[in-house]
Amino acid sequence: xxxxxxxxxxxxxxxxxxxxPVASPADDGAAAVTFDSLVSFLRxxxxxxxxxxxxxxxxxxxxxxxxxxxxxxxxxxxxxxERAAEAxxxxxxxxxxxxxxxxxxxxxxxxxxxxxxxxxxxxDPAAIxxxxxxxxxxxxxxxxxxxxxxxGSLDFIDRITVDER
Numbered sequence: 001x002x003x004x005x006x007x008x009x010x011x012x013x014x015x016x017x018x019x020x021p022v023a024s025p026a027d028d029g030a031a032a033v034t035f036d037s038l039v040s041f042l043r044x045x046x047x048x049x050x051x052x053x054x055x056x057x058x059x060x061x062x063x064x065x066x067x068x069x070x071x072x073x074x075x076x077x078x079x080x081x082e083r084a085a086e087a088x089x090x091x092x093x094x095x096x097x098x099x100x101x102x103x104x105x106x107x108x109x110x111x112x113x114x115x116x117x118x119x120x121x122x123x124d125p126a127a128i129x130x131x132x133x134x135x136x137x138x139x140x141x142x143x144x145x146x147x148x149x150x151x152g153s154l155d156f157i158d159r160i161t162v163d164e165r
Contacts, residue, residue, distance in 0.1 A: 035060055039067045042080075050080040058087025065093045072099050072115075078108025085111055089118025097122060101130040112138075113146045120150025128154055 038060070041053035054071055057064035064087065071084040085103055088096035096118065103115035116134060119127035128151065135147035 035063060039064075042067055042071055047077050047079065050075065050077065051083045054080055054083035054087050058083075058090040061091060062093050065091060065095050069096060069099045072096075072103055072111075078106070078111050081106060081108060082110040082114045085114035085118045089114070089121040092122050094122060094124050097124045097126055101127060104130055104134045109140060109143065113140075113143050116143065116146035116150050120146075120153040123154060125154060 035057075038053045038057050041049045042057065043050075045053060050071070054068060057068055068084045068087050068091075072081050072088065075081050075084065081103065085100060088100060100115045100119050100122070103111055104119075106112050106115065112134070116131060119131060131147045131151050131154075135144060135151070138144060138147075
């Protein structure tokens with residue numbers, strides 16, 4: 001009797017939740033295997049596996065940024081892109097700002113909202129104008145709220161120059 005794919009993924013999730021965040025490839029072998037396994041699931045797993053892997057990678061620190069950006073840019077599932085945006089916001093690395101700004105135009109509403117929230121969490125002032133454009137161009141009340149909250153966390157009024165007012 002073989003072990004099912006879900007059982008293997010569940011074991012990886014349990015191990016990942018117990019592992020300390022991976023900061024570099026020089027970390028101990030167990031943590032590196034967990035990280036590599038999650039990246040593998042993010043790239044090749046079924047939809048639900050990819051969503052869960054993206055969520056777990058959000059707790060793994062800066063090493064997870066490149067595969068999460070790849071998922072945000074190119075995964076076929078809006079749900080996976082949404083989870084990748086959430087994870088990038090949780091990590092807070094500025095390398096994610098440009099891909100998250102692009103994700104403000106994603107066809108999936110959940111991805112757009114998660115990108116807006118993530119930009120607020122990262123706190124880079126470069127997100128102000130794209131968030132304002134998204135706010136002006138949407139009639140989705142949840143997107144309006146996400147943009148407003150993120151702009152509020154960025155103190156955007158204080159950062160707008162006199163010419164922009």
